[in-house]
Amino acid sequence: MRRAHRHRIHHDGQSTTDRCARALAFLRAAFYAHLNGLRLLPPAGGRARSPRSLSKAPVTAVVEIPLPSRKATKALAERVAPLLEAGDLVRLDGDLGAGKTFFTRALLRALGVPTSEAVTSPTFVLVTEYEVGANVLLHADLYRLRESANASGEKLAAEVAQLGLRERRGDGAILVVEWGAGAEAALGGSPALSLDLVTTGKNSRIARLHGPLAVSLVKP
Numbered sequence: 238m239r240r241a242h243r244h245r246i247h248h249d250g251q252s253t254t255d256r257c258a259r260a261l262a263f264l265r266a267a268f269y270a271h272l273n274g275l276r277l278l279p280p281a282g283g284r285a286r287s288p289r290s291l292s293k294a295p296v297t298a299v300v301e302i303p304l305p306s307r308k309a310t311k312a313l314a315e316r317v318a319p320l321l322e323a324g325d326l327v328r329l330d331g332d333l334g335a336g337k338t339f340f341t342r343a344l345l346r347a348l349g350v351p352t353s354e355a356v357t358s359p360t361f362v363l364v365t366e367y368e369v370g371a372n373v374l375l376h377a378d379l380y381r382l383r384e385s386a387n388a389s390g391e392k393l394a395a396e397v398a399q400l401g402l403r404e405r406r407g408d409g410a411i412l413v414v415e416w417g418a419g420a421e422a423a424l425g426g427s428p429a430l431s432l433d434l435v436t437t438g439k440n441s442r443i444a445r446l447h448g449p450l451a452v453s454l455v456k457p
Contacts, residue, residue: 300451304434304442310336313444314343317430320450321348323372323409326424328417331434336442337415340434341376344413348374358415364400375405379416390419397423 304310321327327344329337342356348369350356359365359378367374382396397420406412406425414424421427430450435443446454 298447298452300446300455302444302446302454304444305440307336307339307440310340310434310442310444311343314340315347316454317450318344318347320453321411321429323411324406324425325429325450326406326412326414326417326421326426328421328424328428328431329413329415329434330418330431331442332436335434335436337434338378340432341413341415345369345374345376364402369411372409372411373405374411374413375402377402377412377414377417379414379420383416393420394423 302313304313317327329340331337338356338358345356345367346352350367350369354367356367356376357365359376360380363379363381364375364377367376377400379393379397383393385396402412402414403423403425412424414420417424417428428448430446430448433445435445437443
């Protein structure tokens, strides 16, 4: 007698096969991270998700990269630059002085913006536009809007919407946004990369990255 194969579905809607495949993909990415001296951390709750190329599930793993110097931060920006595509959003988080604008400057240099063109924090102008090849990159700083909105999600979203960044992203512009947490909907949706810079010393940082591009950074 043939025994019927039972395809178990868990309470979270995932089959046992899917969960095993995603766990295997996460372990594979973690192995590559280990080879590159990086840390790939599972999301809260212990549910490992696979890279975008291996699964349709959202990528929630966190890549943790030590940045012992400004040179290391610049090198990370140079690794991120060739991965960016039209319409990508990069969200930068971290305390004041953590190096968000420094990272953006290094990213723009890697994308071909000459050193003769100054790259400064757009804290007061809110948005600065740069030509990067055949595309444009918009560097935005939402710190002042966040302060004026008193961290109110709806008010912040309304303020950000007036900048037209969602529409520009829809047209293919790359967005790099400082202090953008909580404003993703007004920015056109989830970021391709979220980077949180944690200060550990005068020039040393730990970069915590998540999103589709984070896992791409640890692939061979």
